[in-house]
Amino acid sequence: MAGEPVVVIMGAAVRPGGGPSRALAERVRAAWRWGEAQPVPPRYMPTGAVGRHGPAESAVMARLLQETGVPAERITEEPTGTDTLSSVLACLRLLGAAPGPVFVATHRYHLPRTLLLFRLAGCPARAVPPPPGPAARASLARWRWRLREMPALPYDAALMLWARLTRRA
Secondary structure, eight states, X not given: OBTSOEEEEOOOOBOTTSOBOHHHHHHHHHHHHHHHTSSSOOEEEEBOXXXXXXXXXXXXXXXXXXXXXXXXXXXXXXXXXXXXXXXXXXHXXXXXXXXXXXXXXXXXTTHHHHHHHHHHTTOOOXXXXXXXXXXXXXXXXXXXXXXXXXXXXXXXXXXXXXXXXXXXX
């Protein structure tokens, strides 16, 4: 993967029966639309373990990418991440010491934390334009996700800095 562009797609819920949640499908669609418009088609790295419902988020996203015509050899699944921090750390291990340009696909509310974690780890990741519109239809859910980011950002940033100090990132 050294030198080639990579689009990391952050995980989201899988529905009962193994289908994608709306958020998961939107992240994949945004990543694919942006990636396929690039002069050099990127490698895609969907991330996410098995959550409340299987299969792994990364597997569901890989299937969606293949359904749009992305060849399997351009998809590297990261199926172990259970949250944003563990997903970023796992992706960094897969990317190796000299990754090419790294782009992150997620929703607008989640983008600042995700980009910060990559950058604190020494990977100057950039954003894929996020899916249009809110991540949830219900106002309460949107506010819950936004408010969750307020404590999560400094908490995960501190953990990432600790991981760098102890050479785990």
